[in-house]
Amino acid sequence: MWNLPNILTLLRIALIPIFIGVYYLPWEGRHLASAAIFGIAAGTDWLDGYLARKLDQFTPFGAFLDPVADKLIVASALIMLLESHANVLFALPTLVIIGREIVISALREWMAELGNRTSVAVSYMGKVKTTLQMIAIAILLAINPVLYPKLDLMGIALLYVAALLTLWSMLIYLKAAWPELSKVS
Template sequence: MQLTIPTILTLLRIVMIPVLVVVFYLPFDWSNLAALLIFITAAITDWLDGWIARRFGMSSAFGAFLDPVADKLMVAVALILIVQRNPELLLAISAAVIIGREITVSALREWMAELGQGARVRVAWTGKMKTILQMVAIGFLLFAQDLFGLPILSIGIWLLVAAAVLTILSMITYLRAAWPAVQQQR
């Protein structure tokens, strides 16, 4: 297997996960900002690897498999760190919903692909909106410090709750799309 630039960027995102964890726990005033910058860098490399793969024809089966895995790992680890630092019920439920949905939809996509019906569970607009809202919320929650009088942590919590609602809606969309295939397997 030849490593392409997009695959290298995806692998870099996976390597950034333990770096995020270490920086998150550093006892310095700047650690929240550094954790945020690591997360933003991961989000940028996610966009960049997809763009490069499409633009320059560097797509690969391994890259297509690894990219969503890297994304889900980064999001799950970030959410676990955030909930550990702020063990609030609303935050914990939202994180559990998001992580649970990611596992469920990933399994559903894999199963549908095995049935030859992967096209039924393509990314929907609710999934894209959920991702955007979730990334912004996680960024706010990693930073977690008031900025220009804005309560960043509180805003991040409510954004994550909104992302969790969209998460449920997008999961319902995927399950409804897959339902005919589920009925056929009975």
């Protein structure tokens, strides 16, 4: 259980309260510092998976914790950013992204109970949307939206692209699970 990939995943979770705390510090550099900490945490997502494959260190604990860590870091950052972006423009992609994670987590759990979890395994599209979410969130954390409204809009635009990919990947998972979902008992 205590291998390097799992330690990196735990580090990703441990960095969540740190980047949130830094974001709220009364310090001008808080935006860049919180974005840097978030970026390090997001980078561990790629690194832990790479190391697990390269070192052949897959564990059930890691398979469980890695997607949980991803969801925690994204949801925490989006909820925190919602405070400084308290409008429907930001709330909509935030709700789509967090809502999709809840739906797909429930779908995976249900499919696993049926012994059919592999039909809703993580897809390439899921990896792309996660990467885009992380980039959009890092941009939004890095800048003061009042001082840099154009960069803020760019971050929000990327968040919308990520939300669209989020919906698309959800449809892919739902389509894969549809034969089970549509069964009549």
